Amino acid sequence: MTRMVQVAVAADATEAEEIESMLQAAGIECELECAIEHDPGDNADAPQKVLVPESRMEDALEAIEAMSEPDDLIADA
Numbered sequence: 001m002t003r004m005v006q007v008a009v010a011a012d013a014t015e016a017e018e019i020e021s022m023l024q025a026a027g028i029e030c031e032l033e034c035a036i037e038h039d040p041g042d043n044a045d046a047p048q049k050v051l052v053p054e055s056r057m058e059d060a061l062e063a064i065e066a067m068s069e070p071d072d073l074i075a076d077a
Contacts (some may be wrong), residue, residue, distance in 0.1 A: 004051040007060045009035055016048035019064060026063035028056050 007030075010016035016032045023030045035047035052060040 002053040004031060005054045005057050006049050007052050007057060008050040008064060010048045012045055013048060016050060019050050022067040023060055023063055028052055028060050028063060
């Protein structure tokens with residue numbers, strides 16, 4: 001079994017699904033997991049961990065950075 005590692009924490013399910021789409025577009029499998037304990041029936045507003053196979057961690061981080069909106073990135077001043 002491949003060890004999964006966290007590459008991001010999304011504020012909610014919508015953001016997590018956006019990151020998941022970015023990774024899938026780059027050919028990287030991923031899993032979403034709730035980042036906090038909460039009511040299991042209500043995942044929509046809970047922060048989500050984005051997990052990828054350990055062997056693809058660097059690729060995933062590069063894909064997330066490359067596909068993020070420029071406004072989302074902090075520019076070096």
